[in-house]
Amino acid sequence: xxxxxxxxxxxxxxxxxxxxxxxxxxxxxxxxxxxxxxxxxxxxxxxxxxxxxxxxxxxxxxxxxxxxxxxxxxxxxxxxxxxxxxxxxxxxxxxxxxxxxxxxxxxxxxxxxxxxxxxxxxxxxxxxxxxxxxxxxxxxxxxxxxxxxxxxxxxxxxxxxx
Amino acid sequence: xxxxxxxxxxxxxxxxxxxxxxxxxxxxxxxxxxxxxxxxxxxxxxxxxxxxxxxxxxxxxxxxxxxxxxxxxxxxxxxxxxxxxxxxxxxxxxxxxxxxxxxxxxxxxxxxxxxxxxxxxxxxxxxxxxxxxxxxxxxxxxxxxxxxxxxxxxxxxxxxxxxxxxxxxxxxxxxxxxxxxxxxxxxxxxx
Numbered sequence: 001x002x003x004x005x006x007x008x009x010x011x012x013x014x015x016x017x018x019x020x021x022x023x024x025x026x027x028x029x030x031x032x033x034x035x036x037x038x039x040x041x042x043x044x045x046x047x048x049x050x051x052x053x054x055x056x057x058x059x060x061x062x063x064x065x066x067x068x069x070x071x072x073x074x075x076x077x078x079x080x081x082x083x084x085x086x087x088x089x090x091x092x093x094x095x096x097x098x099x100x101x102x103x104x105x106x107x108x109x110x111x112x113x114x115x116x117x118x119x120x121x122x123x124x125x126x127x128x129x130x131x132x133x134x135x136x137x138x139x140x141x142x143x144x145x146x147x148x149x150x151x152x153x154x155x156x157x158x159x160x161x162x
Numbered sequence: 163x164x165x166x167x168x169x170x171x172x173x174x175x176x177x178x179x180x181x182x183x184x185x186x187x188x189x190x191x192x193x194x195x196x197x198x199x200x201x202x203x204x205x206x207x208x209x210x211x212x213x214x215x216x217x218x219x220x221x222x223x224x225x226x227x228x229x230x231x232x233x234x235x236x237x238x239x240x241x242x243x244x245x246x247x248x249x250x251x252x253x254x255x256x257x258x259x260x261x262x263x264x265x266x267x268x269x270x271x272x273x274x275x276x277x278x279x280x281x282x283x284x285x286x287x288x289x290x291x292x293x294x295x296x297x298x299x300x301x302x303x304x305x306x307x308x309x310x311x312x313x314x315x316x317x318x319x320x321x322x323x324x325x326x327x328x329x330x331x332x333x334x335x336x337x338x339x340x341x342x343x344x345x346x347x348x349x350x351x352x353x
Contacts, residue, residue, distance in 0.1 A: 011330060017311075042337055045344045049286045050305040058192035059206040063184055066210050067177070070217055 001029045006036045010043055169229050173220050180220075184213055187230060190307065191237050197302045198241045200291070208244050212237045227316055234309070234317045238299065282343060289339045297332035304329055 001009075009026045012018040018026065030037050059065075119125070133149070136142045163182075171179035191212050195205035215236050223232055290301055303309045303317065314325045337344075 007334070008330060011333060015311075039337070042341055042344045043333065046286065046333070046337055046340055047305055049283055050290070050301070051308070052283060053197060053287060053290075053306045054193050054308070058188055058209055059202065062188050062192075062206075062210070063181055066184060066213055067181075069210065069214055070177070070180070073214060073218060 001025060003033060003036055006030070006033065007039055010036070010040045014043060014047055165229050166225055169220075169223065169225060172217075173223070180217060183229065187233055188213075190230075191233065194234070194237050194302070194307055195241055195244075197290075197306045198245060198298075200287070204244070208241055209237075212240050215240060228313075231313055231316045234303075234313070238303075238317060242295075285343055286336075286340060289336055292339075293332060293335060296328065297335060300325070300329050301332045301336060305333070 006026060006029045009018055009022055013023060013026060030040060133142060133145045136145065165183075165186075168179045168182050172183060188209065192205055192209040195208040195212070196202065199205045199208060212233070216233055219236065223229070290298055290306075293301065300314065300318070303314055304311075309317065311322065311325055314320070314329075315322050318325065320328070
């Protein structure tokens with residue numbers, strides 16, 4: 001057994017955590033190793049000194065001194081709870097207002113599409129609608145068609161020339 | 163009445179049930195505070211604060227762990243806060259420990275048997291206070307307060323393996339410092 005393992009086992013043994021077989025192995029090692037024997041004695045002595053350090057009794061009338069403090073705390077507890085709740089509620093409220101404002105101002109408003117946009121969405125060439133207008137030879141006919149097209153929307157463009 | 167029933171009653175507002183819990187744990191909590199703070203009045207005050215905090219936090223305790231474990235966790239956190247507030251200047255520094263050891267070394271030479279033990283206790287305490295915080299906490303909880311390993315693991319939120327290795331390291335550090343002052347008590351090497 002290595003001395004490093006023996007040291008670990010010494011401490012486990014002093015804690016009552018070493019099984020019987022390992023304990024026997026440790027005993028054998030300690031018989032043969034003076035430095036581990038010394039370490040074991042030092043650890044035993046150190047731990048017994050530490051255990052004596054325990055201070056069991058608080059100052060007298062512990063509960064009698066504690067009870068009025070508990071009562072005082074109980075009185076202010078609802079206030080404390082309200083303060084804690086308010087501390088959490090305020091930022092949540094502010095966040096909700098900001099979210100609502102954001103939704104109101106930044107949601108894209110629905111608007112009517114232009115005729116060209118509608119045609120593009122339908123995957124139709126918007127110039128096909130105006131082709132008939134360009135094909136007119138007489139300027140009066142062109143002017144009339146333009147007037148009708150400006151009066152109405154899409155259907156007016158499709159109106160055939162007389 | 164078992165502890166869980168007492169806790170439930172205390173959660174329902176029974177002062178008598180809470181008093182029973184305080185009576186059961188006051189010595190342990192005080193002793194733990196005393197191990198770190200080293201002043202009876204301050205340790206007593208810290209113990210009172212721990213119970214106050216526990217009382218206020220009772221509604222949030224869901225009995226997932228033992229009441230004692232939960233209370234020790236509150237105690238450790240509170241004691242750490244107290245020590246932080248008192249400032250490191252008031253804690254025992256390594257230099258103080260060295261001075262202390264020289265003073266106690268002189269005392270050891272002169273004193274009688276009982277005084278020797280007392281001086282050695284002071285020396286041990288001085289060295290414990292001089293350990294880095296994580297080692298001081300684990301040595302205090304295990305070797306002074308006698309908390310079982312499982313409870314150490316729960317109170318400190320550490321795995322059993324970490325508890326084992328950290329405690330081992332802390333004890334080795336302490337022994338290295340204390341070795342020159344420890345008497346070879348009991349010649350037997352039996353464990």
